[in-house]
Amino acid sequence: MAVSTSPPADLSAALVLEPVAAADWLVILPVAWCLAIGALLVMLRRPIGLHPFISVAGLAGLVVIDALLLQHVIVSGPVTMVMGRWLPPFGIAFTVDLTGALFALAASVVALAGGVYSLSDINDSGRRYGFYPFLMLLMAGVSGAFLTGDIFNLYVWFEVLLISSFGLIVLGSEREQIDGAVKYGFLNLVATTLFLVTTGYLYASFGTLNMADIARKAEGLRGTAPLMTLTALFLLAFGMKAAAFPVNFWLPASYHTPRVVVSALFAGLLTKVGIYALIRVTVMLLPVEREELSFVIALVGALTMLVGVFGALAQSDFRRMLGYLVISGIGSILAGIAVGGPGGIGGAIFYALHSMLVMTALYFASGVAAKLGGSFSLSSLSGLYRRHAGFAAISLMLAFAVSGLPPFSGFWPKVMLVKAALDIGAWWLAAALLVTGFLTTIATGRFFLLAYWRDTAEGQGVATKAQIPAAILLPLVALTVMTLAIGLYPEPLLATIQNAAAGLSEPSSYLNSVFPGAAR
Template sequence: MNVLVVLPILIPLVSAVATLLLRSSVRAQNVIGMTGSALLLAASIWLLTAVHDGGILVQQLGGWKAPFGISFVADTFSALMVLLTGVTGLAIAIYSAAAVDEPRRRFGYFPLLHILLMGVNGAFLTGDMFNLYVWFEVMLIASFVLLVLGGERVQFAGAVKYVTVNLLASMLFLIGAGVLYGKTGTLNFADLAFKLSQTANPELVNTSAMLFLVAFGIKAAIFPFFFWLPDSYPVPPAAITALFAGLLTKVGVYALLRTFSIIFVHDTGFTQPLFLVLAGVTMVVGVLGAVAQSEMKRLLSFHIVSQIGYALMGLGIFTQLALSGAIYFTLHVAIAKAALFLVVGYVARKRGHTALKQLGGLLRESPVLAVLFLLAALSLAGLPPFSGFFAKFTLVRAGLESADYVIVAVALAVSMLTLFSMTKIWGEAFWKETPGGVPSADILPPAPTVENPLVTVYPTLTKASMALYFIPMFLLVAVTVIMGLAAEPILQMTGQAADQLLNPTLYIESVLGVQP
């Protein structure tokens, strides 16, 4: 059978184990951390080409036939998301080698990073509802520890909120799975899709669908379940925030797109208007929250919420074009967001804080950083020729075609506000002069005290660590530019992914191996 499907799960696991066993050597951890992510990227490219050319790949774990065993399925959608993990993972791993302090790395930063990547990939590739739960938890436990790693005081309150809300989401997920199993007697995606298409009365299925909506909605941070995100994401170091922003919420989006396109399609008259409303409100609330912020990390965290709305909008319109746009948008926003957080991380490192009022003069100090920020920010706001433009353009076109004018208007307005708050960061942090004179080039953080011995201590910036800071930013910004310039082939691929979601027959046949 096909080992390729499980490679994106195995490679991070091997890297995690290797870095865990070589915990004492920071150098070895850096090397393994980076090569492991590079290998993951290579495997994910390989997987995408294989799926693109050869159709859906399936691996039945342990040789147990579906629907009894656990299937891993790679269709175009999954493969694209795995590629996203590969790109983001590599960028973060390189960045972390410079930006994550030594106590954190000694405790096991890199093993946790790779376990997180494994969980994310597992969630993208699994073909089984319960297995999805398991990957969610793998991901969550790694992210919990990453969130509090370092033990700084500010981290705790944010982490408690994050853990509580996500645990609740997991419980609702479990209850939903229980109801669904009681109704259908299976939890395999393909088998579910097949059995539910044969079911006449969808009452209980709707109950379970709504439980899943809430569970995934919490993970994806859609309205009204987003409040935990702006409180917890800004707390850890920027490398970790970038990782979360790039991947964790996207797993929630992926789960929503996956389940509500191949499994819960029996009552679209009910679910689609619901999604459209949620999408609109999520966008507006997120962006209004962002406009009100004056601290970079919090501001960008609110934007995460706002952008999730666009992906949801695609799910609400539910045409081939809309789903294709939603998938393209998810890929785009993960990359652009991660790039922005990496830039912010460097600002925090240089200045010791990220409060917009006190920042300034960054354009003069580091023009390269300014340009990188500008490219990523314009892409996020949706200006041509960047990826954000084509993503939003596709979604808006889909909205116009299906005559959902309200959501289109909201999407365009929110886009303007996004641009506005990006120019705010640009103006405050990069353009204006530093208030109160030019600061020293490299502010050192406060020395550790008895009360708080773990204040993040960074090594001084050398040429090598500067390179480690900038290479990942270049990488991610380049990807978002290329995604814009090569929108045609990428949209063709996301279109294929959308086709597979809308016509699950192929998916069902590949997994169950029979003519349904």
């Protein structure tokens, strides 16, 4: 086509010929937007003072785009755009269904909160080191992973977010951070390589990488292709990414080393990308194999929950404890994936969204606690309640939310998961969920008792009232209010999540969006 005089050919068999509606651009816009702003920030090296404002504005724009995208998907069902006009399965498809749109919106909200928090957490040297470009490119990777409809493309976005996260985790280049980054980087590279190998194996069996195409071809290949092996390998690769037991040890070893805002973003975004990929692959693409592996997944989930919460009980460092709570949350989500059905999958999605907001807020709270009390360690952290009663109230609310107590966002997904587990007779899984909730209450309660209510240790003077900068308080309060709002009025979100779960278990509308008129 390079020469203008090429003969006319019938293009309808290879290309998308009808014009693309402007609304469909929302599918690709989150990624393109983040990439463009990230690239712009990389170019602007001198006026480093502009970085925070450009990226906070950019992230606010991202929230708007993702909200419009969710709205569009709710109204008109899954939306597809194929890159470069080539028809699927050959063109790389971006297909957004409710699950992807919900995750993308939650991720952008978390990122915006992180962007605002960073205004006072990241100093000039952090800016010069490239915090903001890394943040925008991380969001490009995260959004791409949630929105893509092609499994190799998913791998590419994993790489994009992984490289950006390497940059973020070593920000400051302290000895401890390098140590954490090496553990984090090594384990994640192993997981990504395993993902790539499995994707190659999948391509050898299916001859396609398009998710919709895989979903419709899986039925016919069940007798001949090694689908169980593929599912087990995907489970291991994504489990490693999501920090599921027994491949969870990298997370507590690294998440307490970087800046507070970086830990918060990682806790809110990275493990959830792994869990999203696991939901997408096991529930939508290979549902029969998920059913057969469900006992293994349930066992892994229960162990992850308990290992996480016991780890949290044993910690005396605020951020290390939170790292273990992230792991424990991943266990609950795995339990939902194992149970399956609308209740289980819906509960898993709901729990993941709740965990994104709450874990980020808790990491912010740990940063504030360290600012007020001068330490992350429980042995020297004390008297926070006297210093700032409002902050103590927010922390208590977040502790309730993460333990799954009403009236906060953690309550409803827990109810859904326990009910779904009891419905299929997996009483031990339901018991594990409840025991985990109880132990989480004890772990956070212990922290609250010692760090907030205990009077200041001797020799440190009387605790005085302290002020918290608005840039730190605002995202913390906003996330807490969202948690409370979801807890008090869950109906709209719950309805959307149930539709999302139904769309995953019965992906005919997803298939229809990629291959119009050719679905089962």
